[in-house]
Amino acid sequence: MVNETIKLMLEHASVRNFTAEKIPAATLKTIIEAGRAASTWKNFQSYSIINVQTDETKSKIFDLQPQKSIKQASHFLVFVGDLNRAEKATKLHTDQFFPEGTENLLISSVDASLAAQNTLLAAESLGYGGVIVGLIRDQAAEISNLLHLPDYTYPLFGLALGVPARQNDVKPRLPYEAVVFDERYQEQTIKVIEDYDRLQAEFAGARRLSSDWSERIATQFGVPSQTATLENLQDKKLM
Ligand SMILES: Cc1cc2nc3c(=O)[nH]c(=O)nc-3n(C[C@H](O)[C@H](O)[C@H](O)COP(=O)(O)O)c2cc1C
Numbered sequence: 001m002v003n004e005t006i007k008l009m010l011e012h013a014s015v016r017n018f019t020a021e022k023i024p025a026a027t028l029k030t031i032i033e034a035g036r037a038a039s040t041w042k043n044f045q046s047y048s049i050i051n052v053q054t055d056e057t058k059s060k061i062f063d064l065q066p067q068k069s070i071k072q073a074s075h076f077l078v079f080v081g082d083l084n085r086a087e088k089a090t091k092l093h094t095d096q097f098f099p100e101g102t103e104n105l106l107i108s109s110v111d112a113s114l115a116a117q118n119t120l121l122a123a124e125s126l127g128y129g130g131v132i133v134g135l136i137r138d139q140a141a142e143i144s145n146l147l148h149l150p151d152y153t154y155p156l157f158g159l160a161l162g163v164p165a166r167q168n169d170v171k172p173r174l175p176y177e178a179v180v181f182d183e184r185y186q187e188q189t190i191k192v193i194e195d196y197d198r199l200q201a202e203f204a205g206a207r208r209l210s211s212d213w214s215e216r217i218a219t220q221f222g223v224p225s226q227t228a229t230l231e232n233l234q235d236k237k238l239m
Pocket of ligand 1 (some may be wrong): 012013014015016067131132133134135136157168170171
């Protein structure tokens with residue numbers, strides 16, 4: 001059964017080109033409130049959202065991470081993992097505060113991600129489009145400085161939102177059976193990867209990137225990960 005909500009979700013495609021039209025402030029607030037309605041670990045709401053809308057700040061972020069969606073967006077929402085409020089709440093009850101570590105990082109990152117996806121979906125439901133921009137983490141310290149992020153906070157990704165200038169086609173996902181398993185995990189064969197490489201190449205057609213899907217994965221995981229994220233997390237006393 002497919003209703004309007006599911007249809008909208010199935011039609012998702014990231015938008016990276018926007019017109020100059022702005023999202024009205026009241027509409028943006030509604031979109032973000034819908035985002036903030038997402039589930040959150042123990043209702044801690046361990047994230048903040050920096051609403052970047054001036055050309056000046058968008059340009060400064062673009063200079064650090066040159067993706068045109070940042071500059072063209074009506075609003076560039078930077079989702080920030082945030083245990084700064086948690087420090088204040090904790091200090092009401094004890095002098096001890098242990099924000100560091102993987103589990104706490106997952107708590108704030110998952111909370112922020114759920115809110116961001118809800119925000120994007122709400123925007124799409126009103127005819128707007130957007131793209132998540134995670135590569136701002138390559139310049140984590142610079143973005144933190146620019147946005148005045150305090151201790152116990154870190155930039156997770158941006159969400160560029162606006163009026164679509166161009167709609168992309170819906171990207172085919174991996175086959176359902178390669179991702180969703182009944183009762184127990186099912187390790188996949190190389191053939192599944194090769195088949196999906198072919199499917200992606202066919203889908204992309206003339207717009208095909210110079211590399212295959214699996215090659216792009218190798219570019220990420222075939223080399224040690226960047227250190228900017230870890231260094232920034234250490235600087236913000238989260239690792
Ligand atoms: C955490 C995260 C980070 C992303 N970072 C970027 C980015 O820096 N630049 C970009 O153009 N797209 C980025 N994307 C968008 C993905 O490339 C896109 O969602 C994916 O290719 C699937 O395409 P679709 O959203 O059109 O279905 C990001 C998506 C996620 C979830």
